[in-house]
Amino acid sequence: MRKAISAEQAAAMVPDGASVMVGGFMGVGSPHRVLAALVARGARGLTVIGNDTSRAGHGIGVLIDAGCVARCIVSHIGLNPVTQQKLIAGEMEVELVPQGTLAERIRAGGAGLGGVLTPTGIGTVVQDGKQVVTIDGRDFLLEKPLRADVALLHCYEADYYANLTYRLTAQNFNPLMAMAADLVIAEPDEVVPIGVIPPDHVRTPGVLVTHLVKRPH
Amino acid sequence: MDAKELIARRVARELRDSTLVNLGIGLPTLVAHYVPEGMLVAFQSENGIIGFGSRPPDGMEDPNLTDAGGGFISALPGAYAFDSATSFALIRGGHLDMTVLGGLQVDARGHLANWLVPGKMVAGMGGAMDLVAGARRVVIAMQHAAKGTAKIVPELTLPPTAARPVSLVVTDLAVIEPTPEGLVLRERAPGVSVEQILALTTAPLILPDTVPEMTL
Numbered sequence A: 001m002r003k004a005i006s007a008e009q010a011a012a013m014v015p016d017g018a019s020v021m022v023g024g025f026m027g028v029g030s031p032h033r034v035l036a037a038l039v040a041r042g043a044r045g046l047t048v049i050g051n052d053t054s055r056a057g058h059g060i061g062v063l064i065d066a067g068c069v070a071r072c073i074v075s076h077i078g079l080n081p082v083t084q085q086k087l088i089a090g091e092m093e094v095e096l097v098p099q100g101t102l103a104e105r106i107r108a109g110g111a112g113l114g115g116v117l118t119p120t121g122i123g124t125v126v127q128d129g130k131q132v133v134t135i136d137g138r139d140f141l142l143e144k145p146l147r148a149d150v151a152l153l154h155c156y157e158a159d160y161y162a163n164l165t166y167r168l169t170a171q172n173f174n175p176l177m178a179m180a181a182d183l184v185i186a187e188p189d190e191v192v193p194i195g196v197i198p199p200d201h202v203r204t205p206g207v208l209v210t211h212l213v214k215r216p217h
Numbered sequence B: 001m002d003a004k005e006l007i008a009r010r011v012a013r014e015l016r017d018s019t020l021v022n023l024g025i026g027l028p029t030l031v032a033h034y035v036p037e038g039m040l041v042a043f044q045s046e047n048g049i050i051g052f053g054s055r056p057p058d059g060m061e062d063p064n065l066t067d068a069g070g071g072f073i074s075a076l077p078g079a080y081a082f083d084s085a086t087s088f089a090l091i092r093g094g095h096l097d098m099t100v101l102g103g104l105q106v107d108a109r110g111h112l113a114n115w116l117v118p119g120k121m122v123a124g125m126g127g128a129m130d131l132v133a134g135a136r137r138v139v140i141a142m143q144h145a146a147k148g149t150a151k152i153v154p155e156l157t158l159p160p161t162a163a164r165p166v167s168l169v170v171t172d173l174a175v176i177e178p179t180p181e182g183l184v185l186r187e188r189a190p191g192v193s194v195e196q197i198l199a200l201t202t203a204p205l206i207l208p209d210t211v212p213e214m215t216l
Helices: A009-012 A032-040 A061-065 A082-090 A099-109 B003-012 B027-034 B083-093 B128-134 B194-199
Strands: A021-022 A046-048 A070-074 A093-096 A116-118 A131-136 A137-143 A146-157 A181-192 B017-024 B041-045 B049-053 B074-081 B098-101 B105-107 B136-139 B168-171 B174-179 B180-189
Touching: A009 A032, A009 A181, A009 B049, A009 B105, A032 A146, A032 A181, A061 A070, A061 A082, A061 B049, A070 B136, A082 A093, A099 A116, A099 A131, A099 A137, A099 B017, A099 B128, B003 B136, B017 B027, B027 B098, B041 B083, B098 B128, B180 B194
Parallel strands: A021 A046, A021 A146, A046 A070, A070 A093, A146 A181, B017 B041, B017 B098, B098 B136, B136 B168
Antiparallel strands: A116 A137, A131 A137, B041 B049, B049 B074, B168 B174, B174 B180
């Protein structure tokens, strides 16, 4: 049995300057209550790893708006003009990573792999400074694993053991990030008794989750 | 018919039965409206679903069910939802029969640029680099020119999306196929002459004996 924490307690566990993976795709499947609490506590200097910076005022976008982020590692910022302005003004660093490569780097980080070999990015700026490995005559980029101090996840259901399920397109990076951080905090929509989630439906086992955030009333 | 509808209708003629197809954000999403009757095409959205449908009625939206642009969608019977690693394994692993993407530039060798305009627009590549590297067929759906400026150019002046050439370019004026010999002008839009196409294309085009009008 786990004791759930408040969003504010969760935000207090993310120190300034930490690297933080945030689940979600354009804010869908992001832990919105924890993100709001991070803004409220005035977090600074975070390195945020996520698919995108969503849009202004939404998802990871709230951290960008509030100046919590020093650096982000994402695949897309095209729908958030605030990120683009801060990048151009030199207030924030942005490392752009192809989306599939980002997913595999996080998966590798959580799976104990030394990296992945991908054809994506060959012949583009993504190749700069990276090792090219030729396998059976075909070129691949060696992409290194990604891990973070903290992963902030959103899930659909959590049981009292913090076994997690996801819903539809809110799954995205969440189950990958659950494997790739030292501290894993999950924000559920629903909390259910143990046994309600059939074993086959558990997508992230509770043993990977450090803390569960209380569900809203 | 406006330019976007024309492009989407022509791209839809590239669809084949029982295939997996990924549509990029923007113009490419329109292709889903023109699937030929009786044809079963599974559309993938890179954020993690195969088998999505149109936006549900007002008040019926599910915050956990959106397309890659964050717009609300529905799920069709038989839909499958998955994580981002699976989504890109489908894309990179040779399981995706076709992708339709927007383009900023295509050059004489069929190389695509669609993710960055230095100093102006930093969008990020999102899934585009994986899609061009991994999909079996890459179809570009774009306006032929941007306010009179050619987008089909001898050499890219924007950063490329991939080293691999695209399979087909469909614009509001023409259908162009990159080949090892160069860009071949395959079709022209209804009422558009070869001369009009050449005037808005700075890349050299190979002209076959006949360049038929598109069938829509």
